[in-house]
Structures are given as structure tokens and as C-alpha cells.
Amino acid sequence: MNDPFATLGVEPRFGLDLRAVEQRHRELSRTLHPDRYAGAPAAERRLALGRAIEVNEAWRVLRDPIRRAEALVALAGVTLREEAAPKADPAFLMEIMELREELSEVARKKDRGRLAALAGQVRAREEKALGALGALLDSGGDDAKGAAKDVEKALPHLAELKYFRRFLDEVSAIEEDLTDALP
Known part of the structure; x- marks a missing residue:
């Protein structure tokens, strides 16, 4: 899994201002929206789509306190396996x-x-x-x-x-x- 904090450009902390993180997600989503790349070459469109998917997944992780904690634990080098x-x-x-x-x-x-x-x-x-x-x-x-x-x-x-x-x-x-x- 990618680092959701780095993906959204926020400090890796449990106590996040979720409104600010959501705003950052929206800004990145607007920037990466497929309509902005309609006339771009296929490789650029795929790259933007992949990045948009990463941004959306990062937001899903960070807004959920359990998944956010798991991401911080992973960043600390602790592997959580079943x-x-x-x-x-x-x-x-x-x-x-x-x-x-x-x-x-x-x-x-x-x-x-x-x-x-x-x-x-x-x-x-x-x-x-x-x-x-x-x-x-x-x-x-x-x-x-x-x-x-x-x-x-x-x-x-x-x-x-x-x-x-x-x-x-x-x-x-x-x-x-x-x-x-x-x-």
C-alpha cells in the first residue's frame, strides 16, 4: 500500500484535521479529474487515472480512524498480519x-x-x-x-x-x- 499521508501531502499523524484533509483530497481530485485529460495522450490519461485512484484510496484510509492507525503502524515498520x-x-x-x-x-x-x-x-x-x-x-x-x-x-x-x-x-x-x- 502506498503511504496515504504522502499521497495527500499531509503530516503522518493520527490526530488530523479531517476537514483540511478532505479539502486537500477535493483539490487533488479536481486536478486529476479525467475530463482534464480528455485530449491528452493515452499514457498521460492512464497516469492521471492511476494517481486519482491513489488519491481516493488515501482519503478512504485517512478518514477511517482504524485504517489511519494501521497506516501509521505500518509507517513505523510494524507489520500487521492476521x-x-x-x-x-x-x-x-x-x-x-x-x-x-x-x-x-x-x-x-x-x-x-x-x-x-x-x-x-x-x-x-x-x-x-x-x-x-x-x-x-x-x-x-x-x-x-x-x-x-x-x-x-x-x-x-x-x-x-x-x-x-x-x-x-x-x-x-x-x-x-x-x-x-x-x-
């Missing part, structure tokens, strides 16, 4: 399992109030994990070794965020099902 994915704390995993059981019960009972409360609880925890992740990834460490340690410390927060996202995706699906079931 078998070496960041592991969550066993106590955290037990909490998630209990929350999922409760979510299943809420869906079965069609309890919209409890569903909203569960979603709010998990969103609050997600925000806390995002804050911790951002603080570690943007700390810079005192030196390269310190920065690498901060990246390693950030990995469990990244794992937690993935669980929170899956949980909230399930909440959205249940909300959709409940809405579709309305008379």
Missing part, C-alpha cells in the same frame, strides 16, 4: 462476549431503549480507545526506540477499536431490522 494481529486483553474479550450476549437478547426482545443504551456505552468506550490510541501514535517518543514502544503500546487499543466497530455494526443492523419490521 496471525500477528494486535491482541486484546482477555478480560476485555470477556466483556465484549457479555455485551454481545446482551445485544442478542436485546435484538430478540426488540428493546429499542436498551439497544440505544448499549450503543451509547460502546461508543463512549470507542471514543476513549480512540483518544488513547491517538495519544500514543502522535506522541513521537523521545527517540526512534521510544516511538516504537509507543506504537507497540497502541496495538491493544487498535484491537479494541476493531471489536467496538464490529459491535456497532451489529447494532446498526439490528436497528435497521427493527425499522424494517415497523408496520
